[in-house]
Amino acid sequence: WTRVMKTLLVCSGLINIYQHLLLHSVEKPFKCSVCSKSFTQNLNRHLILHSVEKPFNCSVCNKSFSQKAHLNTHLLVHSNEKPFECSICNMSFSQKGSLNRHLLLHNTEKPFKCSVCNKSFSQKSYLNGHLSVHSNEKPFKCPVCNNEFARKSSLNDHLRHLRVHSNEKPFKCSICNKAFSQKSYLNGHLTVHSSEKPFKCPVCNNEFAHYTQHMRAFSRMSHLNNHLRVHSNEKPFKCSICNKAFSQKSHLNGHLTVHSSEKPFKCPVCNNEFALIFFDSFITCDGTMSGLYAGC
Structure with a gap:
């Protein structure tokens, strides 16, 4: 036919x-x-x-391109320059294709729903990536440092920044001399020295100055998104042993020590060991938190 x-x-x-x-x-x-x-x-x-012949070679990773314009676009990946900005939320991207994919997030239609937490997505690939949050599966391993990632895009983003493996940190803070591998990390760090808090929660109006550096692809929204779960009561991270749920993965990781004999937090005053950080216990000893450290 x-x-x-x-x-x-x-x-x-x-x-x-x-x-x-x-x-x-x-x-x-x-x-x-x-x-x-x-x-x-x-x-x-x-x-x-x-x-097609590809005479234009990237001097950083040796990838070849048929056109110089394609090479120039690719070089933005290594420089961390992000000239393509979303007009809705101001997030920036190094490539226009990444911006176009991001714009789909702002579409009101989200037909792909997670069967675990009912969160909805505009594309099936986003739903598939999200499901790894519930399974804690990290199938994508870095061939250089063996770090594992739940999403391939996270691994690709990790591999793009070659300084991660060389420990090269050319961007230095002029105030405290702390060094960073990327300029965006330095820019984020500089808010520590100022009173600037540019990220406001739309629910309670709490403001945020600084965001975790490891959230590379969505560094400007990561902590804000975590904070929003406080208002929505969304708890996607579930303990596989007792089914207790948490709003953040770090809280789940801390909780898991309850089920083991591991007690990594030692009081520097009385040497008592704890599975979790109980602030009151440490303040009772010397009135401060200055000596807290991970024990053996």
Whole structure:
């Protein structure tokens, strides 16, 4: 039927409609003989990727490109420059494609719902990435340092920043001399020395100055999102032993020590050991928290 339909459409000058209809089907009849990738339409355009010379080489990671413009776009990944800004929430991205994907988050339609916590997403891939929050599964491992990640995008973001593995920290704070591997981390740190708190909670109007550096892809919203769970009472992190739920993963990790004999927090005054940080216990000893440290 497909061949007959295509013939009729070609004869009637409606070939573009045929090509468009293929987008709505799962049929991908055109297979690349080089990489085995399949397409709904003619793959001549794709084959250019395998044949075109790529004379423009990235001096950082040696990736090659067929056009200088593509190389220039790629270099933004290494410089951490993010010229593409979302007009809705002001988040910035190094590539326009990343911005376009981000804009989908602001769509009101979110048909993909998590069966565990009922959170909704605009794309199925976002839902799949979110599900790792509930399973604690981290299938993506860094080949350099063996750090594990729940999402491939997190691993890719980790790998982009080569200074993570070299421990190179060229960006130094002019006030306290603390050094950072990326300029964005330094910028975030500088708010510690000022009274600036640019991130406001839309529910209770609490303001935030500084956000965790390891949340690279969404560093500007990470703590705010964690804080919002206080108001929504959302607790997506569940203990696999007693089913107690927590709003943040760090709280779950702390709770897990209750089920083990591990007591990593030692009082520097009386040497008592604790599974969790109980502030009152330490303040009772010397009136401060200055000596708190992880014991053996």
